Amino acid sequence: MEDKKFVIAVYVDNKSGVLTRVTAMFTRRGFNIDALTVGETERSEYSRITISMSGDDYVKQQLINQLKKLYVVKKVEVLEDEPIKRELMLIKVENKSENRSEIMTAVDVFRASVIDYSPEGMCIEVTGNPSKIDAFVKLMQPFGILEMCRTGIVALDRGTTTLLNK
Amino acid sequence: MKLTGAQILIQTLIEQGVTDVFGYPGGQVINIYDALYEYKDKINHVLTAHEQGASHAADGYSRATGKVGVCIATSGPGATNLVTGIATAMLDSIPLVAITGNVPNSLIGKDSFQEIDITGVTLPITKHNYFVSKIEDLADTIREAFAIAKSGRPGPVLIDIPKDVQVAKYDYEAQPIVEKTPLPKVEDSLIEQAAALIKEAKKPYIYVGGGAAGLGLGDAIAAFAEKIDAVIGCSFMGLSAIPQNCERFLGMQGMHGHYASSMSQDEADLILAIGVRFSDRATGNVSKFAKKSKIIQLDPDSAEVNKNVHVDLGLVGDVEDSFKRLAEKCESHSNPDWIYRVNELKKEEKTFEEEIAAESKATLTPKQVFEIINEKKPAKTIIATDVGQHQMWAAQNAHFDGPRRFVSSGGLGTMGFGLGAAIGAYVATKDPVVLITGDGSFGMNLNELATAVTYKIPVVIVLMNNGVLGMVRQWQTLFFGKRYSNTVLTRKTDFVALAKSFGAEGALAETAVEFKRAFETAIASGKPTVIDVRIDKDEMVLPMLPPGGAISDIITKVK
Numbered sequence: 001m002e003d004k005k006f007v008i009a010v011y012v013d014n015k016s017g018v019l020t021r022v023t024a025m026f027t028r029r030g031f032n033i034d035a036l037t038v039g040e041t042e043r044s045e046y047s048r049i050t051i052s053m054s055g056d057d058y059v060k061q062q063l064i065n066q067l068k069k070l071y072v073v074k075k076v077e078v079l080e081d082e083p084i085k086r087e088l089m090l091i092k093v094e095n096k097s098e099n100r101s102e103i104m105t106a107v108d109v110f111r112a113s114v115i116d117y118s119p120e121g122m123c124i125e126v127t128g129n130p131s132k133i134d135a136f137v138k139l140m141q142p143f144g145i146l147e148m149c150r151t152g153i154v155a156l157d158r159g160t161t162t163l164l165n166k
Numbered sequence: 167m168k169l170t171g172a173q174i175l176i177q178t179l180i181e182q183g184v185t186d187v188f189g190y191p192g193g194q195v196i197n198i199y200d201a202l203y204e205y206k207d208k209i210n211h212v213l214t215a216h217e218q219g220a221s222h223a224a225d226g227y228s229r230a231t232g233k234v235g236v237c238i239a240t241s242g243p244g245a246t247n248l249v250t251g252i253a254t255a256m257l258d259s260i261p262l263v264a265i266t267g268n269v270p271n272s273l274i275g276k277d278s279f280q281e282i283d284i285t286g287v288t289l290p291i292t293k294h295n296y297f298v299s300k301i302e303d304l305a306d307t308i309r310e311a312f313a314i315a316k317s318g319r320p321g322p323v324l325i326d327i328p329k330d331v332q333v334a335k336y337d338y339e340a341q342p343i344v345e346k347t348p349l350p351k352v353e354d355s356l357i358e359q360a361a362a363l364i365k366e367a368k369k370p371y372i373y374v375g376g377g378a379a380g381l382g383l384g385d386a387i388a389a390f391a392e393k394i395d396a397v398i399g400c401s402f403m404g405l406s407a408i409p410q411n412c413e414r415f416l417g418m419q420g421m422h423g424h425y426a427s428s429m430s431q432d433e434a435d436l437i438l439a440i441g442v443r444f445s446d447r448a449t450g451n452v453s454k455f456a457k458k459s460k461i462i463q464l465d466p467d468s469a470e471v472n473k474n475v476h477v478d479l480g481l482v483g484d485v486e487d488s489f490k491r492l493a494e495k496c497e498s499h500s501n502p503d504w505i506y507r508v509n510e511l512k513k514e515e516k517t518f519e520e521e522i523a524a525e526s527k528a529t530l531t532p533k534q535v536f537e538i539i540n541e542k543k544p545a546k547t548i549i550a551t552d553v554g555q556h557q558m559w560a561a562q563n564a565h566f567d568g569p570r571r572f573v574s575s576g577g578l579g580t581m582g583f584g585l586g587a588a589i590g591a592y593v594a595t596k597d598p599v600v601l602i603t604g605d606g607s608f609g610m611n612l613n614e615l616a617t618a619v620t621y622k623i624p625v626v627i628v629l630m631n632n633g634v635l636g637m638v639r640q641w642q643t644l645f646f647g648k649r650y651s652n653t654v655l656t657r658k659t660d661f662v663a664l665a666k667s668f669g670a671e672g673a674l675a676e677t678a679v680e681f682k683r684a685f686e687t688a689i690a691s692g693k694p695t696v697i698d699v700r701i702d703k704d705e706m707v708l709p710m711l712p713p714g715g716a717i718s719d720i721i722t723k724v725k
Contacts, residue, residue, distance in 0.1 A: 017285070017297075020286075020289070021289065024289045024290055025290075028290045058472070061472065062469075062473065065468055065469035065473075066469055068468070068469070069467070069469055071293075071294045071314065
């Protein structure tokens with residue numbers, strides 16, 4: 001079976017130790033995830049975990065099955081059909097005069113913004129699809145990336161359906 | 167009514183129908199023990215020799231009855247000593263509530279004396295666990311723990327209660343016993359699909375596991391096998407589920423399963439799996455498992471369907487309900503060719519066994535030991551075991567007087583499980599208990615002999631003493647060129663004297679006659695007795711699937 005990228009959204013109890021339970025299960029069952037984000041939701045009693053992962057259908061189904069067995073997990077849903085995905089990245093690049101205009105053009109085209117600037121380096125904020133972020137990183141590589149961090153993706157289904165009402 | 171946390175704990179246990187608990191006191195549960203003193207007319211506490219023994223006793227208590235077993239330990243080492251017992255229960259889906267004390271909230275996280283993050287430690291080996299930081303949550307947490315432990319696929323739940331919560335006072339109001347969360351009923355269309363697959367099948371094999379053993383479906387499954395002309399086999403955990411006199415029952419399949427059971431599973435064109443999880447010990451090489459067969463799986467746990475083997479149809483939900491509806495839906499048919507073939511396999515199995523028996527020069531063979539036990543054990547006897555060769559001989563040869571009469575660690579394979587579990591099973595049922603053990607396993611937790619003596623538990627301990635760690639030795643013989651690394655026990659333990667020093671009875675048996683006499687005496691005495699049964703160090707458990715092997719690689723004879 002072929003490996004595919006997929007995104008799973010999970011509603012969990014908003015209590016201490018919940019993330020540990022979820023990630024400990026990943027370790028125990030040997031799941032290797034690409035990215036994970038967690039944050040508050042429209043309901044204060046729940047947090048939402050967004051998991052990005054690659055694997056075949058077997059791995060995907062196992063992950064869902066095992067998540068559903070955790071008592072802190074209230075809802076698990078694979079976000080199918082291209083959900084709205086966003087990721088934020090902060091990236092620090094060298095600010096050499098010969099590269100400056102090319103960097104600024106990239107910032108402009110990617111609708112990114114420079115949020116810190118010094119003669120030695122600049123820090124750029126980029127938001128978008130993970131593929132857009134990947135492209136921006138690739139573009140910056142020749143100019144010297146000093147440091148970067150990405151949040152991992154958050155994702156919602158399109159339309160008015162919500163996870164809890166599905 | 168305002169009560170302390172410790173009182174609320176004991177009251178809630180009583181409220182939830184608990185009559186017996188197993189445990190060991192210590193600094194951070196002293197308040198709980200004080201409350202136990204207060205309620206001693208309503209709840210019986212069994213003091214074990216070691217917390218591990220308490221966890222296995224609670225487990226054995228549950229296996230013998232289906233009730234939730236309860237054990238109590240103090241913080242730190244007390245709590246960590248429960249870990250093996252909790253993991254044992256987890257792997258065999260046994261409902262357990264383990265209660266631990268911890269240091270007060272104000273000392274948590276400071277590496278205080280006997281402080282351990284036991285919820286962290288037990289995260290992967292519990293169905294769920296709790297750290298109760300506030301007394302307001304205590305009673306409801308305990309109720310929730312019982313509901314989780316016994317609902318769906320059962321399992322262990324741990325509740326860690328810091329000392330200040332045990333001391334604090336709060337309102338308590340008794341509540342009814344929590345019910346199991348009802349399992350979903352399987353859709354009619356799936357039952358119909360299953361019935362259609364069964365109708366097409368010419369070589370049906372009903373495969374029964376631990377999930378069916380506890381439900382008491384044995385007679386119904388035997389009757390169903392008759393109706394559709396199928397044979398029945400079981401996983402290790404499914405032993406004792408099917409009535410001993412059922413002629414269609416071929417016994418355990420898998421790594422050390424009966425030849426006819428494993429072979430007919432391999433040749434079947436339909437496997438109806440009831441409450442099994444297709445463990446690697448049962449399937450052998452999974453890529454070669456049941457290749458000629460369609461598989462229908464009935465299980466309460468959706469995560470078990472398609473986990474280890476590909477299943478053609480999964481009926482996830484209430485197993486008892488699905489089975490009964492399916493049995494009703496199916497029409498009678500007959501498969502004479504299949505039954506003929508299975509009978510041939512049974513004949514082959516008998517031939518192998520007779521050859522092995524004929525070649526044996528031993529004065530007392532494992533098979534003879536079980537023939538005597540089967541003949542002489544009283545009705546309703548519970549057979550508990552430890553882990554190793556003796557366990558597999560028991561699985562192959564012992565006769566069981568109904569479901570929940572076999573108490574053994576399957577999934578985790580915990581050496582040292584047996585004596586504690588036998589004690590728990592007796593406390594739960596007051597039925598006769600025979601423990602089959604080996605000199606390796608018994609050496610691990612023989613301290614619980616003290617518990618058996620203290621509480622006058624008439625467990626008959628059949629110690630199959632071969633002076634070696636037999637199961638590992640068997641592998642070393644077959645696959646490691648007889649390099650017996652650390653499996654020869656050159657100990658000088660005198661088990662008869664040891665038993666007597668604990669206040670138990672002891673006897674030595676070197677021949678079948680001696681064993682028979684010792685066993686009868688032990689049963690009649692009503693006292694805990696160790697029978698030191700001498701068997702040959704090179705006795706093997708056969709048949710055997712070699713590691714990573716398929717059913718076709720089955721070893722039936724060793725030259």
